[in-house]
């Protein structure tokens with residue numbers, strides 16, 4: 001009885017060690033840049049994001065490289081709980097890994113003039129046709 005219980009315990013700890021090891025390996029892979037990221041430059045100016053329609057596949061990692069050209073705009077993606085200030089002359093990189101297919105709006109949330117209300121775009125996440 002005692003012997004079999006000891007074996008059981010050993011098995012458990014081996015499993016735990018295995019899980020920790022595989023997690024560490026995937027973290028090393030990320031640190032080495034083995035994870036593919038697609039960088040998408042986005043120009044931000046009164047009153048548009050260019051491009052204003054960005055497509056991605058579920059699970060893909062994309063980096064929006066946002067540059068404000070003329071004014072301090074804001075970048076807000078409510079579905080991702082994300083907002084950034086975009087100051088002219090700086091590139092702000094926003095890394096996203098959208099897992100679920102769907103359409104996610106983004107918008108300027110810093111009033112920038114008469115066309116501000118229409119300053120928005122969409123991230124469209126879908127499996128490729």
Ligand SMILES: [Cu+2]
Nearest residue numbers: 073108112119
């Ligand atoms: Cu704006």
